[in-house]
Amino acid sequence: xxxxxxxxxxxxxxxxxxxxxxxxxxxxxxxxxxxxxxxxxxxxxxxxxxxxxxxxxxxxxxxxxxxxxxxxxxxxxxxxxxxxxxxxxxxxxxxxxxxxxxxxxxxxxxxxxxxxxxxxxxxxxxxxxxxxxxxxxxxxxxxxxxxxxxxxxxxxxxxxxxxxxxxxxxxxxxxxxxxxxxxxxxxxxxxxxxxxxxxxxxxxxxxxxxxxxxxxxxxxxxxxx
Numbered sequence: 192x193x194x195x196x197x198x199x200x201x202x203x204x205x206x207x208x209x210x211x212x213x214x215x216x217x218x219x220x221x222x223x224x225x226x227x228x229x230x231x232x233x234x235x236x237x238x239x240x241x242x243x244x245x246x247x248x249x250x251x252x253x254x255x256x257x258x259x260x261x262x263x264x265x266x267x268x269x270x271x272x273x274x275x276x277x278x279x280x281x282x283x284x285x286x287x288x289x290x291x292x293x294x295x296x297x298x299x300x301x302x303x304x305x306x307x308x309x310x311x312x313x314x315x316x317x318x319x320x321x322x323x324x325x326x327x328x329x330x331x332x333x334x335x336x337x338x339x340x341x342x343x344x345x346x347x348x349x350x351x352x353x354x355x356x357x358x359x360x361x362x363x364x365x366x367x368x369x370x371x372x373x374x375x376x377x378x379x380x381x382x383x384x385x386x387x388x389x390x391x392x393x394x395x396x397x398x399x400x401x402x403x404x405x406x407x408x409x410x411x412x413x414x415x416x
Contacts, residue, residue: 197245197336199238201308201325209321211305216334217293218310220248220342222285225377226360226367226386227350228274229288232342233296235268235304236334242266245336247329248343260344263337270341271299281389281404289315310335357383 202214213235221229242262244255251259264270273295275288283291293316297304306321310328325332329339347366354363359380361372367385369392381399382388388404 197333201332205306213304214306215304216308216338218329218335218339220346224367230342230346231273231292231296232338234270234334234338237268241333248339260340269300271296277387280387286315308332308335
């Protein structure tokens with residue numbers, strides 16, 4: 192399906208309206224997975240023309256996505272990855288885990304951004320960051336699209352590294368997301384140390400339901416920063 196190439200329109204708007212000089216694009220991957228971390232990439236691109244074919248990582252087939260990620264890591268001005276573990280997701284909930292991962296990614300950049308373009312409609316970062324949310328920002332904004340591709344490829348690689356120790360789960364193919372192979376392995380073997388034990392899929396695992404975790408306190412009461 193044809194798609195429009197991402198632009199620097201939002202970044203230019205932020206520069207003009209807020210005086211921001213350094214703008215980072217932020218995107219996440221792994222939000223809907225049953226296993227593995229949630230991963231966030233923060234990318235600073237400036238206003239240069241991006242590599243050909245850049246868009247939302249989900250629209251780019253393999254192996255082009257991996258090739259493009261390799262190009263992007265040398266093309267971007269800077270990028271950084273942040274992760275939240277399955278244990279942190281279970282303990283704090285997904286919104287707080289995203290905030291942790293995004294904060295780690297932004298803190299890992301060599302320069303602190305003056306503004307952040309965040310994919311989606313919900314600002315899970317909040318103060319002290321100056322955030323502009325953009326629905327489908329991974330398709331329309333260059334920096335967010337770059338972050339999307341890098342995050343996807345790096346998290347997929349991380350899950351593939353876990354695969355040999357958990358061969359029946361097919362992590363090298365499903366990256367920890369729901370799939371028939373993944374579901375069958377869960378029913379037979381039970382969750383691995385990389386699974387999110389507070390998630391609803393645990394309710395259907397009769398043999399392993401006793402392993403389900405419950406958060407001890409509401410997310411909003413947890414002081415993460």
